[in-house]
Amino acid sequence: MTIYYEEFGNKNAPLIVFLHGGGVSGWMWENQIEYFAQHYHCLVPDLPGHGKNSENTYFSMKQAAKQVIDLIEKVSNNRNITIIGFSLGAQIIVQLLSMRPNLVDRAVIYSALVRPMPSFKKWIAPAIKLTSPLISNRTFSKIQAKTLYIPQEKFTQYYEDSCRMSQQTLISVLTENMSFSIPENFKYVKTSMLVLVGDKEKSMMKKSVNDLVKSNANCKGMVVADIGHGISFANPALFNEIIDNWLSASHSNNSEFFSRS
Numbered sequence: 001m002t003i004y005y006e007e008f009g010n011k012n013a014p015l016i017v018f019l020h021g022g023g024v025s026g027w028m029w030e031n032q033i034e035y036f037a038q039h040y041h042c043l044v045p046d047l048p049g050h051g052k053n054s055e056n057t058y059f060s061m062k063q064a065a066k067q068v069i070d071l072i073e074k075v076s077n078n079r080n081i082t083i084i085g086f087s088l089g090a091q092i093i094v095q096l097l098s099m100r101p102n103l104v105d106r107a108v109i110y111s112a113l114v115r116p117m118p119s120f121k122k123w124i125a126p127a128i129k130l131t132s133p134l135i136s137n138r139t140f141s142k143i144q145a146k147t148l149y150i151p152q153e154k155f156t157q158y159y160e161d162s163c164r165m166s167q168q169t170l171i172s173v174l175t176e177n178m179s180f181s182i183p184e185n186f187k188y189v190k191t192s193m194l195v196l197v198g199d200k201e202k203s204m205m206k207k208s209v210n211d212l213v214k215s216n217a218n219c220k221g222m223v224v225a226d227i228g229h230g231i232s233f234a235n236p237a238l239f240n241e242i243i244d245n246w247l248s249a250s251h252s253n254n255s256e257f258f259s260r261s
Helices: 026-036 061-075 088-099 118-136 138-147 152-164 167-179 184-188 203-215 236-252 255-260
Strands: 005-009 015-019 041-045 081-086 106-110 192-198 219-224
Touching: 005 026, 015 026, 015 061, 015 088, 026 041, 026 152, 026 236, 041 061, 061 081, 061 088, 081 088, 088 106, 088 167, 088 184, 106 236, 118 138, 118 152, 118 167, 138 152, 184 203, 192 203, 192 236, 203 219, 219 236
Parallel strands: 015 041, 015 081, 081 106, 106 192, 192 219
Antiparallel strands: 005 041
């Protein structure tokens, strides 16, 4: 099954693929598209069960990774490839790279949980069935949006995405999210990887960064000061600068950039 995606920038330029987080869709990258489309070809899919792919109610990490792999192979044309993912999208990158260790040149893994939480798994379906009526409650959605730093002008898009997602999709997404761990083949990935986390994120997220860095010598970790879960929303200019500087440093093999973490 193919997934909906949008393209921006010069189609002959190096490729950047953006993978959004759970509960939103490709629009979350608008600030990044505006910045990077000047020099890159930007590819922005809606993940399965999200946005304009919401009719596909089933979600699995491996299936989503396979669909993104297929999309990259369709459009890449042997170009230099960078992939950037937030939260659920970042987990998909870890899965994708483990399945295809040589597919992309650089990856930004931003707020990826890689420590399974089995004790929570059995409560996901009952909790979602009990609380799902709250999803259509705008006040509840505004509280949720605030925790992700979603700006007020983007709330309507966030609210519509939340209402569009089926109960079954939400259960599948959360189950996969809380069950995810670093695949065995991740240690073979040769891609240059930047692993980001906000210093106000939960301890599990920070520990996940350490796990990823320890699992592969090509991972460089960076903690961003005074930010929680959602750096690209909270401070898009800073996020763009971090990514741009890292891309420049990785092109020149300059490791000094990482001392800023």
